[in-house]
Amino acid sequence: MLAPSPAGFRHLWPLLKPHRRRLLAGGLCMVIYVACWPLLAWLAGQLIPAIGAGNFPVVLRTIAAALGLFLVQKAAQFGQDTLLAGPALRVSQELRRGLFARLQRLEFGALEKLSAGDLTYRLTEDADRVGEVIYKTIQDTTPSALQLVVVLGYMVWLDWPLALATLLLAPVVVLLVSSFGARVMTAAERSQKQVSELAGLLGEAIGGLPLVRAFAAEPWLQQRFDTEIDLHRRARYRTLKLLALQHPVVGFLEAAGILTVLLLGAARIQAGGLNSQGFSSYVAALLMLIDPISHLTTNFNEFQQGQASLRRLRAIEAEPVEAPDRPSAQPLGSVRGELVLEQVRFGYNPAQPVLHDLDLQVRPGQVVALVGPSGAGKSTLFSLLLRFNTAQQGRVLLDGHDLADLRARELRRAVALVPQQSSVFSGTVAEAIAFGRPASEAAIRQAASLANAAGFIEALPQGYASRIEERGSNFSGGQLQRLAIARAVLGNPAVLLLDEATSALDAEAEEAVQRGLEQAMAGRTVLVIAHRLATVQGADRILVLDGGRIVEQGSHNELMAQGGRYRELCERQFIHLQA
Template sequence: MNDRDRYWQLLAYIRPQTRTIVQALLCTLVFTAMWPVLAWLAGEIAKPLAEGQVLAIAKMAGLGTLTFLVQKIAQYGQDTLMAKAALAIGFQLRTQVYAHLQRLSLSYFESAQSGDLAYRMTEDIDRISEVVNKIFHQFVPSLLQLIVVLGYMVYLNWQLTLATLVIAPVMAGLITWFGERIRTLSYRSQSRISNLSALLVEVFSGMRLVQAFAAEDYTLERFSREAERNRLARYRTEKLKAIQSPVVGFLEAIALLSLLLLGGWQVSQKNLTGSAFVSYLAAVIMLIDPISLLTSNYNEFKQGQASLDRVFELLAMQPTVIEKEGAVPLPPVTGKVEFHKVSFAYQPDQPVLKELSLLALPGEAIALVGHSGAGKTTLVNLLPRLYDPQAGQILIDGIDIRDVTLRSLRSQIGIVPQETILFSGTIAQNIAFGQTRADLEAIQAAAKIANAHQFIIQFPEGYQTWVGERGVNLSGGQRQRLAIARAVLLNPRILILDEATSALDSESEALVQEALERVMRNRTVFIIAHRLATVRRADRILVLEHGQVVESGTHAELLNQGGRYARFYAQQFQA
């Protein structure tokens, strides 16, 4: 997509700010109209100045002061109104991108770098907002100033103006060439800084592992290598911009010197008066700033293009899990779940599930066991439509889950994952995550069921205790019990326990297991566990192998069969 198309896409965000932008442009017109007045005053003041007419000089100085005052008031209105519009556009774009990312499927986030996404959401959108601001705050006023002042110069002496403009196409060509090169280099530079940001997020989130493996030098070497790539990319951009400035400045100087020679000749030929030439020179001086700003704005326009490319790349991403048009809310369910000949693969030639079928009755606890890679987690991830199967059907209470809205489906399925994710905020906020209307009484009741209330009230701040990023100031067992409380507060009819006790010590596991048994009552539960001791009380145990159910039964039935489950069990308890 070319530059024009990208910026045309931005019009959808600019349109809601039309009123503010029009008000800003009215201020710009007043601001611009003052330039030829000031140029005229410069020529007019030359006459009484030469003749020593103090009263006339004072009068012209007063007019000049008034003109400057009107211009600066208009400039203030232009600057503040455009800043307001640009920030509103940035806010709207950032909010839409964030909302769009929320709709993307889990598979996208498994391959995307969080640091890169954060950079696009912050730095790239800020740059776009700055470009929009400068287009209306600097580019448009400078362009209008250029047109108005040039018009005044043509009025004074068109021959001199024509000679001055001979060099303009050369300057325009150079500015365009530099702008294209700067856009390309800016895209590379911004990609490098995104990679650097992603590396920082990765290292800081895994600092415990870095220190445990004494890998500080290793991560420092990776960081230095990425930082050096970023430095080189930035340096190439800055070097090109540094070359541009003296080249354009040199051409401006040649134009000015040529103007002095031609102007002097015009005065000597009586084609131009001395005061008119002073006015003409003042107008030329007024062209230096807008030409300089147009040059730098064009460069920033190109750098903004690189940011636009990166942001609109995100908006172009399409989710793989799409809510069906006309999807209806899933009514409150009893918890009957059926997988009918479901097949799924992350890669086309590597199937994870193969025509798998199973039926879970309301209130039944089903345990899924098997080797890593057998498809256990994939199976339960299909239920809330974190992924969609390539073939087969998944039904809840006889309703195909593809026919209902995602929100109504997921609100009736609770998940207690192996790795508990907590967010910066209070304990109460983490338990009530995703629920805006939960009161403290309901939060406390959920915490009691999850065996979390006792440790929470031991904190000085109780439920208002601040949880650090990822819950680092809580133990593994405490974090897991908060995750259970979160699921309890949701009050789902279907519950997924994905290795919920695998990373806990025996004391924490006992507390968590007791909480889980309380939570599982009267719910349809899918339990994934490598520790077979935690699944013995399940109503039914399914053994998965290569994406298919190879054994099914209660703990006792499977032991009596002497098959795969019996061998797993024997291996664990012999160990």
């Protein structure tokens, strides 16, 4: 993977090492391709005077030799391009794969700051641009640079004073190209930033279209979209304008250079330092410089744009990742489901703790509800139990094992989450329940039955093989939530975390999901985040969190009798003491 360094493309070259044989074969083809250029220039020097003298046999032999040489060169070019394309595309693939793997390991705090649209653009368009630069560097820029060196060497061999005069023009072109390249890179970064922001807005807009229509906010959204695409147009236009200016300027310099060389060549012939055959070869070689210079100029601009894309990809690597398992991480083994928090303190910003010296013990099989205002620390507690985050002080224990000493994957098999908003990937119903885990058909059916989902699944035309569309658009909210419960209970986790699993459902769907939850909860340790307090009155224990602390705890009736914070919350929801 990329090294965490501000340096650019050279840190991608280690990814090419596994492809050394293909690179060597492609390099051999490249050498043959480049070596043909001075030979062709020499043949041109033989051909032009022969045509002028009307020497038909020499013209015929020279043309036949040139055709044979062209055939060898083009075969070598085909070998070069095909052999070198594979490794270049592999590098692009490995770059994208590695970045996606890192994306899956980012800390959740860092992940939440990143726009989904922007990340999508980086891993598609930016990664493609970097891959194209790698391919062009291997397949086009390198042979063009070699062609430049070899042909210039041939020109020096033919007539070094004339070649020296030609080379005096090169620094002017190089300085101009470098100046344009820096400006192009800056403009490209701005343009790519605008595309990312546009992609982010599109992601929000597509997901929120029903809400936009409900509030008749289409003109507002259209105006925001129009503003973003106008900013993108302006940024892109600045880049294209720079490129449009560069081509005629460099082209003019090339034309002026060729005319100057012709003038100097005429003077060298007049002085007797060069004959007509040598000058014809020199002019042919000079013309052979135009194509590689043009390629190098274009590729340099693309390289600068690729640098901008690479910087954006490398920014993902600068984000903090989830702490890896310790080398001494213990296997979890059989789990009873006892949870203990000892003096736990945690804050996304350590200077501003979300949880303050929290002590808690949950016995195996106990149902504990977490209630309290938004920001009280309920979801943060769940993130600690899943080890999405690690306590900065104190310990979180499962069956006496510190979570920091366990293997994360084993822990997350034992502690399952049912989120508030069910997120189900597209695929078959069976795949959505298995969710990448090896599971038999019987285990999937048993999980669906526990989640009260078997009835509606078996009523589908293809049963468990029925397809779920993107974002679950062909299933109801209640059905998706029951699939999420089945997904959670597959594998028989000891601990179940329910994050307000019925809050977004209507009464009928809530009843079906609640039945599934009751079946899924049986025999497990359960922690429930609840804003609708009517759903947790039967919990063994209710914890009231406020400001990251447990301010009250007890059963529903005990807390109502205390007349504290919990009773106040219940009365706001018209909930009274149970009979």
